[in-house]
Amino acid sequence: MFLKQLQQLAEHAGDECVATLCQNPQRFSQFKTSAAELTLDTSRQKMSAETFTKLTGLANESGFNHAYKAMRQGDEINFTEGRAVLHTLLRNLDSSDPRAEEVRASLAKMQTLTKAVQSGEWKGYSGKAIRDVVNIGIGGSDLGPRMIYRAMLHYRHNDINVHWVANIDPADIEKKLATLNPETTLIVVSSKSFSTPETLNNANAARKWLIDNGVTDVAKHVVAASSNVKMAIEFGIDESNIFPLWDWVGGRFSLWSAIGLPLMMGFKPGTFEAILGGALAMDEHAESAPAERNLPAQLALFELWNVNAHGTSSRAVLPYCHDLRLLPAHLQQLEMESLGKSVNLKGERVDYPTGGVVWGTEGSNGQHSYHQLLHQGNQGIAAEIILPLSSPNEPVQHLKLIANALAQSQVFCYGQSAAEAKEALLARGMDPDQAKVIAKHKEILGNRPHSIVTMESLNPHTLGALIAAYENKVFFCGYWQEINAFDQWGVELGKVHASTMETVLTSGDTANVDDGYAAIVSAYQSATQ
Numbered sequence: 408m409f410l411k412q413l414q415q416l417a418e419h420a421g422d423e424c425v426a427t428l429c430q431n432p433q434r435f436s437q438f439k440t441s442a443a444e445l446t447l448d449t450s451r452q453k454m455s456a457e458t459f460t461k462l463t464g465l466a467n468e469s470g471f472n473h474a475y476k477a478m479r480q481g482d483e484i485n486f487t488e489g490r491a492v493l494h495t496l497l498r499n500l501d502s503s504d505p506r507a508e509e510v511r512a513s514l515a516k517m518q519t520l521t522k523a524v525q526s527g528e529w530k531g532y533s534g535k536a537i538r539d540v541v542n543i544g545i546g547g548s549d550l551g552p553r554m555i556y557r558a559m560l561h562y563r564h565n566d567i568n569v570h571w572v573a574n575i576d577p578a579d580i581e582k583k584l585a586t587l588n589p590e591t592t593l594i595v596v597s598s599k600s601f602s603t604p605e606t607l608n609n610a611n612a613a614r615k616w617l618i619d620n621g622v623t624d625v626a627k628h629v630v631a632a633s634s635n636v637k638m639a640i641e642f643g644i645d646e647s648n649i650f651p652l653w654d655w656v657g658g659r660f661s662l663w664s665a666i667g668l669p670l671m672m673g674f675k676p677g678t679f680e681a682i683l684g685g686a687l688a689m690d691e692h693a694e695s696a697p698a699e700r701n702l703p704a705q706l707a708l709f710e711l712w713n714v715n716a717h718g719t720s721s722r723a724v725l726p727y728c729h730d731l732r733l734l735p736a737h738l739q740q741l742e743m744e745s746l747g748k749s750v751n752l753k754g755e756r757v758d759y760p761t762g763g764v765v766w767g768t769e770g771s772n773g774q775h776s777y778h779q780l781l782h783q784g785n786q787g788i789a790a791e792i793i794l795p796l797s798s799p800n801e802p803v804q805h806l807k808l809i810a811n812a813l814a815q816s817q818v819f820c821y822g823q824s825a826a827e828a829k830e831a832l833l834a835r836g837m838d839p840d841q842a843k844v845i846a847k848h849k850e851i852l853g854n855r856p857h858s859i860v861t862m863e864s865l866n867p868h869t870l871g872a873l874i875a876a877y878e879n880k881v882f883f884c885g886y887w888q889e890i891n892a893f894d895q896w897g898v899e900l901g902k903v904h905a906s907t908m909e910t911v912l913t914s915g916d917t918a919n920v921d922d923g924y925a926a927i928v929s930a931y932q933s934a935t936q
C-alpha cells in the first residue's frame with residue numbers, strides 16, 4: 408500500500424535535478440535530521456520539498472512507529488521461522504520485559520569473564536594470563552563485531568589483542584594461529600546454532616592446534632557464545648563458559664549479545680556498554696519521531712525512493728574514516744541478507760525490487776578506483792557518505808580527508824558541464840576544435856542522489872547509534888515493502904547444497920549432478936591426488 412503510494416508520488420514528481428533543488432536556501436534545514444548525536448543530510452536526494460512533505464505524511468499514516476514498537480515489544484514478526492525479533496532488547500537494559508532479566512544476567516557474566524581475562528586472573532593451562540582472543544564465527548557472528556573492533560581502535564585494551572577467523576578456507580585460521588602462543592590464547596567459538604560448518608571446522612582446527620601445542624586443559628582456552636549448549640558442551644567447553652543466545656536474536660543483529668564478548672574483552676572497560684547506549688538512544692528516537700524527523704525512517708524512505716521509484720538499486724556506502732572501513736561490508740550483510748526477498752508477507756511474488764545492492768569502501772581510497780564510474784558511468788548509483796568531523800589523528804591530514812568527502816559530494820551533485828570543461832581547456836591554450844571534442848569527454852552530469860551522515864566524532868555512542876540506525880532502517884524498509892526482513896532461506900539452501908557437494912567431492916559419485924559440475928569434480932580429484 409505505502410509502496411504504491413510512493414511510486415505514484417514519484418510518477419507525478421518526475422525527475423528532479425539535485426543541483427537545482429540545492430539552490431533553495433531553505434532546503435538544508437528541511438532535509439536535515441538529527442538523532443543520538445548523528446545528523447543525516449538528505450538535501451542531495453532527488454526529492455522536492457513538496458514531495459518530501461507528502462511522502463513523510465503518507466509514511467506517518469502507514470503506522471510505522473506503531474509497527475516498530477510492536478517489534479520492540481516482541482511480536483512474532485519473523486513468522487516464517489516462528490520467532491520474535493528482539494535484538495533491540497539487548498540494548499534496552501532497563502526494560503521490564505521478562506526476557507530482559509536473561510539479557511542483564513548474560514551481560515553481567517560477560518563482564519565477569521572480561522574482568523578476569525583483562526586482570527590476568529583467568530589463567531591458561533600453564534598458569535599464564537591471556538593476551539590474545541580469537542573469535543571463530545561467520546556472518547553475523549563475525550562481521551559486525553569485527554567491524555566494531557576495527558572502528559574502535561582508540562578504545563582497545565592495552566593488554567588484549569582480538570583476532571577474527573571466519574573463512575572455511577584454512578588459509579584464514581592457519582595464518583592467524585601461526586602468530587599466536589597457545590598458552591596465552593583464548594578461543595571464543597561464536598555460533599548461535601553451533602552447527603555452521605565454517606565455524607565448526609575452524610573450531611576443530613583451533614582445538615587441534617591447542618592440543619598439538621601441548622595444551623593439556625583445553626577448557627581453559629575455549630569459551631562459546633551459543634544457544635546450542637548441548638553441542639558446545641560436546642565440543643569440550645565448560646558449561647559455565649557458554650554464554651547464552653536466544654532464538655529471538657537474528658544472526659546479523661546479534662553483535663549486541665554475547666556475540667560481542669570478544670569486543671568487551673578487547674576494549675577498555677565501559678566501551679561495549681557505551682555502544683549499547685548509543686544504539687538504545689537511536690531505538691527510542693526511531694520509535695517516537697515522526698517520519699519528517701526520524702533518521703532511520705528517512706534512510707529507509709530515500710532507499711525506497713531510489714530503488715522502487717527511480718530504479719537506482721545500487722548504493723555505495725562511503726565512510727570517510729579509515730577505522731570505519733568494514734562498515735560497508737557489515738551493511739552489505741545487514742541489508743542484503745534481510746531485504747533480498749521476492750515474495751510479500753502473503754507469499755505472493757512481488758513486482759518491485761526489494762533490497763538494493765550495497766557496496767563500498769573507505770574514502771579517500773575509492774576515489775582512485777570506482778568513483779570514476781560513480782561520476783561518469785551511465786547507470787544510476789546512489790551514495791551515502793559517512794563523515795566523523797573530528798578525529799584523534801593528525802589534524803591537517805584529517806582536514807584533507809573531510810575536504811575530499813565534500814569534494815566528492817560536490818561532483819556527485821553539480822558535476823561539470825561541457826562548456827565549463829571547454830573554457831578551462833581554452834584557457835590552457837588548446838586549439839578550439841580539439842577543445843570541443845575533449846570537452847565532451849570531460850563532461851560530468853552530476854545529479855547523483857546521495858546523503859551525508861555526520862557526527863562530531865566516532866566514539867562508542869555514535870558508533871552504536873549508527874549501526875542501530877541502519878538496523879532500524881532495515882525494519883522500516885521491510886515494513887513498507889511488506890516483506891519478512893528477518894529470515895534468509897536462500898542462505899540456508901546454500902548450506903544444504905554445500906553439504907551435498909562435499910559428499911560428491913569425497914565420493915566422486917557424480918550421478919546426481921550435471922555434466923558441468925561432474926567435470927569440475929573430476930578435475931578436482933586429478934588436482935588433489
Ligand SMILES: O=P(O)(O)OC[C@H]1O[C@](O)(CO)[C@@H](O)[C@@H]1O
Pocket residue numbers: 544545546547548597598599600601602603606657658659895898
Ligand atoms: O551464528 P551461527 O549459527 O554460526 O550462524 C552464522 C551466520 O549464518 C547465518 O545464519 C546465515 O549467514 C547468519 O544469519 C548467521 O549470522
